[in-house]
Amino acid sequence: MPTYSRANRAVTYALLTLFSLFFLIPIYVMAVTSFKSLDEVTLDRMWELPSALHLSGYGEALKKLAPNLLNSVYLAVPATVISCLLGSLNGYVFAKWKFRGSDILFVCILFGMFIPYQSILIPLIQFMQAIRLYNTIPGLILVHVIYGIPITTLIFRNFYAGIPTELLESAKIDGAGFFGIYRHIFFPLSMTGFVVVGIWQFTSVWNEFLFAVTLTTQKQQPIMVALQNLSGSQVVHWNVQMAGALLAALPTLLVYVFLSRYFVKGLLAGSIKG
Amino acid sequence: MPAAAVEAKPNSQPKTGRNSNIRLRERLAPVLVVLPSIALIGLFVYGFIAWSGYVSLSKWNTLVRNLSFAGLENYRFLFQDFRFQSDLRNTLMFTLLFIATCLAIGLTLALLVHANIRFESLFRNLFIFPMALSFVVTGVAWQWILNPSTGVNLLLRKLGAEDLPAWYTSTTVVPSISLGQIDFGLPVALLAVLIAAVWQLSGFTMAMFIAGLRAINEDIYEAARMDGATERQILRSITLPLLRPVTTSAVIILGHISLKIFDLIYAMTGPGAAFVTDVPGVYMFETTFRGNHYGQGSAIAIIMLLLVSILIVPYLISSMRKEEA
Secondary structure (H helix, E strand, O other): OOOOOHHHHHHHHHHHHHHHHHHHHHHHHHHHHHOOOHHHOOHHHOOOOOOOOOOHHHHHHHHHHHHHHHHHHHHHHHHHHHHHHHHHHHHHHHHHOOOOOHHHHHHHHHHHHHOOOHHHHHHHHHHHHHOOOOOOHHHHHHHHHHHHHHHHHHHHHHHHHOOOHHHHHHHHHOOOOHHHHHHHHHHHHOHHHHHHHHHHHHHHHHHOOHHHHHHOOHHHOOHHHHHHHHHHOOOOOHHHHHHHHHHHHHHHHHHHHHHHHHHHHHHHHOOOOO | OHHHHHOOOOOOOOOOHHHHHHHHHHHHHHHHHHHHHHHHHHHHHHHHHHHHHHHHOEOOOOOOOOOOEOOOHHHHHHHHOHHHHHHHHHHHHHHHHHHHHHHHHHHHHHHHHHOOOOOHHHHHHHHHHHHHOOHHHHHHHHHHHOOOOOOHHHHHHHOOOOOOOOHHHOOOEEEEEEEOOEEEEEEOHHHHHHHHHHHHHHHHHHHHHHHHHHOOOHHHHHHHHHOOOOHHHHHHHHHHHHOHHHHHHHHHHHHHHHHHOOHHHHHHOOOOHHHOOOOHHHHHHHHHHOOOOHHHHHHHHHHHHHHHHHHHHHHHHHHHHHHHO
């Protein structure tokens, strides 16, 4: 740890404070605006605090966005759970049960994490229409589970790589099989892995926009699409829009506040070993 | 492939019929478990990419599906298209600036936060939280903050500034070198999008650098200090070189995010006047789903894929090699 002189420290704290202001600006603006009444939301008073806590913005945002918020819950929760289970089993195999060609296959799977989804979008829409899952929440769940396979497999694989192979070998000698070892040893040891992957998947599915906007219409739309439509509409009520944005951001913000340690772990794991 | 030979087969057991049955089952189980995922990725990633590639070579540019072969017609159209040329310029400029700014701010923040300060975790958490937000939310918020008639400009006006920046409504390109139909240079409007994108991702870059800093052995610093090295020398000749692998990873991650960027720009500015904030992702979306030009949309998508692949494939191959070694 470098030791700094007093002057250096002062500069450090000054810089940190400046950066903090920059990072807080959008939150301040959104929060302040969302609590204003309609006639208080004017261009020249945008930085001022609201005269009182007006909740009309939230009322209207909720009225407009509640169905979409629910859609996002129905989408993100199952997609997260299925992603975790699938990723955990895949990661278990790619970390501890390598077979001929498994490393090449793993890299081929990883590639799916980096592709621009535009490059599979048109066939995907045709396919979803063909299997009658176009414009349905189960269809979106399927899509998120499939395109989540690379990242969930990667995080679990790296997680399981840290569990000593001797554990597996001694269980084998005791006669435990592939599934037995998973169920009695690896699964119970993976709670951290599940939390990390769970947060990662929940956040990405909740925040995702491209699949949501191209695979669903109107009633089926998840929250981010509805929020975007709200700001694209003719009459812009900034207080409603900012209240809507905060409502849409609330679930992932809460996850972040309470589980930031795991959130960061997930982020770093998602970037192929920091 | 050497690593594939790591198959565990203890040969001590006698090969009775029952035992080899169990052994076979045990060897098949892992393959069967990953088989569905491999099949799904095979179809949904590789199969669909192939299908997109095929569509990009077709005449399907109307609502009615027409998959007859058009050769490279869609690609030829795009490379002659003013909008697509602007997109390529914008993507290039945005990606370079985005990576450079995120690395600079990320590294600065990491060094500041790592310097044994008070409230370390508070600052760290504050800088990372934008990552938890959706690009749509970020776009909506910054669209207002950088709105030329209010937001930051309001503060600037109060401070007495007269020439207020037009932010994302500016159509200026600097230095504006005429190149074919477009002006080559940095569209000033992109800076507004850049601010929002950097706000969202520099904290993540910081987290990567902090992880890298933590991995450096303290003894090296001690030794350097014993030898009388100044803090500046230590930073330049020890810390920064040791952070190089992390920097590479960060460039790959930030670069692929930037080349694919869509939601932030779609929510914040759209294509912009004279396409100063347009990117391939936005163009692909609009031409495909508003204009029903599926062939052209696919061609844009394939070009995006190629751009990302140039960045990603060497990285994946080298990290695979490292793992095998």
